[in-house]
Amino acid sequence: MGGFFHRHRGVTPYLLLAPGILWLGIFFLVPMGFLGYQSLQSGIFPDFRFTWEFSNFSTALTDYHQQLIRSFVYAGIATVACLLLAYPLAYWIAFRAGPWRNLFLLFIVAPFFVTYLVRTLAWLNILADQGPVVRVLRDVHILAPDGRLLATTFAVISGITYNFFPFMALPVYVSLEQIDPRLLEAAKDLYASSFQAFLRVTLPLSAPGIVAGTLITFIPAAGDFINAALLGTPNQQMIGNVIQAKFLESLDYPGAASLSFILMGTILVMLLVYARIVGTEKLTG
Amino acid sequence: MTTVAEAVAPRAQAGVATRVWRFVKRHALTVYALLAVGYLMLPIAVVILFSFNHPTGRFNYVWNTFTFDNWIHWNSILGIQSAVETSLEVATLATLVATALGTLIALALVRHHFVGRGATNLLVFLPLSTPEIVLGASLLTLFLNTTSVIQLGFWTIFIAHVMFIVSFVVITVKARLIGFDRHLEEAAMDLGANEVTTFRKITLPLLAPAMLAAALLGFALSIDDFVITYLNAGPTQTFPIFVWGIARVAVPPQVNVVASAIFLVAIAIGLGNVFWQYRSAKHTRGAI
Numbered sequence: 002m003g004g005f006f007h008r009h010r011g012v013t014p015y016l017l018l019a020p021g022i023l024w025l026g027i028f029f030l031v032p033m034g035f036l037g038y039q040s041l042q043s044g045i046f047p048d049f050r051f052t053w054e055f056s057n058f059s060t061a062l063t064d065y066h067q068q069l070i071r072s073f074v075y076a077g078i079a080t081v082a083c084l085l086l087a088y089p090l091a092y093w094i095a096f097r098a099g100p101w102r103n104l105f106l107l108f109i110v111a112p113f114f115v116t117y118l119v120r121t122l123a124w125l126n127i128l129a130d131q132g133p134v135v136r137v138l139r140d141v142h143i144l145a146p147d148g149r150l151l152a153t154t155f156a157v158i159s160g161i162t163y164n165f166f167p168f169m170a171l172p173v174y175v176s177l178e179q180i181d182p183r184l185l186e187a188a189k190d191l192y193a194s195s196f197q198a199f200l201r202v203t204l205p206l207s208a209p210g211i212v213a214g215t216l217i218t219f220i221p222a223a224g225d226f227i228n229a230a231l232l233g234t235p236n237q238q239m240i241g242n243v244i245q246a247k248f249l250e251s252l253d254y255p256g257a258a259s260l261s262f263i264l265m266g267t268i269l270v271m272l273l274v275y276a277r278i279v280g281t282e283k284l285t286g
Numbered sequence: 287m288t289t290v291a292e293a294v295a296p297r298a299q300a301g302v303a304t305r306v307w308r309f310v311k312r313h314a315l316t317v318y319a320l321l322a323v324g325y326l327m328l329p330i331a332v333v334i335l336f337s338f339n340h341p342t343g344r345f346n347y348v349w350n351t352f353t354f355d356n357w358i359h360w361n362s363i364l365g366i367q368s369a370v371e372t373s374l375e376v377a378t379l380a381t382l383v384a385t386a387l388g389t390l391i392a393l394a395l396v397r398h399h400f401v402g403r404g405a406t407n408l409l410v411f412l413p414l415s416t417p418e419i420v421l422g423a424s425l426l427t428l429f430l431n432t433t434s435v436i437q438l439g440f441w442t443i444f445i446a447h448v449m450f451i452v453s454f455v456v457i458t459v460k461a462r463l464i465g466f467d468r469h470l471e472e473a474a475m476d477l478g479a480n481e482v483t484t485f486r487k488i489t490l491p492l493l494a495p496a497m498l499a500a501a502l503l504g505f506a507l508s509i510d511d512f513v514i515t516y517l518n519a520g521p522t523q524t525f526p527i528f529v530w531g532i533a534r535v536a537v538p539p540q541v542n543v544v545a546s547a548i549f550l551v552a553i554a555i556g557l558g559n560v561f562w563q564y565r566s567a568k569h570t571r572g573a574i
């Protein structure tokens with residue numbers, strides 16, 4: 002065995018790669034091809050035929066552009082909310098938490114340990130019409146006496162924000178934690194106020210974390226359908242809800258496949274634009 | 287006397303106000319951090335609390351009375367036990383396979399220069415930047431078009447889970463491999479060990495912590511996954527799919543029991559890790 006590896010050094014990397022790459026090839030790349038194949042079919046379940054049916058895409062866009070736009074708006078708002086909420090927490094953990102650092106990092110990832118659906122359902126209890134939050138908001142007249150939080154856009158977006166919060170907080174923390182404190186001392190020596198030092202040193206140095214966090218929050222958030230399904234109404238439906246229902250309920254596979262492609266294509270275009278704005282290096286490194 | 291007291295009192299008041307303001311200013315961030323952690327913990331607390339609720343009607347939304355019954359009879363709801371078992375089986379199998387495949391890819395990427403390295407990196411990165419619904423949908427179209435070979439069920443869930451966990455394993459293990467001292471391996475080879483022995487005796491033990499971390503992450507991802515699983519499960523039910531089905535009717539407290547149990551096990555592992563890191567940090571400091 003050992004002798005074989007020694008004699009065929011050039012083959013070794015490919016042998017190491019083969020099983021994993023085959024798996025990803027067969028169960029990730031090939032399915033993408035099948036998705037494309039399915040998206041150009043026509044007919045009614047179960048008799049679909051491949052007919053280069055490009056009209057599936059235009060039909061999908063005319064019928065569901067509202068859900069598509071809504072998905073990106075919700076995901077965008079949730080991503081910004083995550084950033085604003087997570088940055089100060091990540092900052093505190095990186096610079097002020099001292100020996101409590103690891104414990105607070107555990108607090109950040111703790112929501113991941115509760116089944117996604119169950120932790121989303123918990124917001125049903127918290128935001129319920131008879132619940133304490135709604136009662137207080139009604140008492141201070143932020144909500145009308147019959148006002149609700151559940152089944153609103155607010156509920157869906159805050160559900161997404163809560164569920165993807167750790168995706169933002171962790172990369173931001175990692176980039177903040179790597180900042181050399183001597184840089185901040187140097188800024189202070191050069192008569193920068195704390196705020197100026199933050200603006201000119203800390204914030205730019207944490208940019209890679211912000212970029213990474215934005216991406217890994219926004220992409221899954223745009224495809225999410227659980228928050229809209231559990232906390233919203235049909236008026237808050239996102240593109241994920243439509244795709245899921247077409248696959249499993251109305252059995253319109255070509256329509257579902259073309260919508261999936263539209264979602265992925267839009268995200269790719271956004272990624273490229275984003276890469277142009279922030280620079281490719283920050284995106285991959 | 288009174289004049290002195292009158293003169294002192296306002297100054298003391300101002301001092302208190304200033305001190306309070308200074309305290310708030312200095313600790314505002316700490317207060318915020320605690321509030322943010324409270325926000326993150328709130329739904330978890332609700333899940334655990336309502337696992338002890340004895341609901342009045344079908345709905346477990348309003349607190350009624352405390353009971354241990356739900357924990358004792360956690361499997362009294364039809365289908366919940368087999369769903370939990372399926373989840374554990376899939377997670378165990380998929381984690382084992384994905385950790386092995388991912389570690390091998392990471393080794394190749396960090397240790398070797400070969401044609402196609404960029405493409406490999408891209409292939410590993412792509413599933414991570416694809417929304418789950420698209421990953422699930424594309425895999426479903428593959429299975430729908432090959433029904434003569436494979437039926438939707440346990441094994442299609444397993445295939446899907448390995449697929450999306452592999453990339454996470456590669457990233458986790460790669461991070462560890464990059465900061466890894468190659469001299470140890472060279473020393474072993476100089477002492478006459480061949481590649482396989484060196485791998486078994488040096489590389490594998492050094493990689494073990496990263497592989498364990500990757501496996502834990504993979505297990506957590508697998509047991510929690512809903513979207514990809516839901517699309518590719520056919521009639522098979524994992525715990526999240528069971529929850530989805532029952533959420534349309536009424537969620538029984540037993541669902542909270544299972545979720546709380548999973549959470550407590552995970553948090554125990556996490557706390558153990560924090561404690562271990564804390565102790566080893568202390569130990570190193572003591573040694574220096």
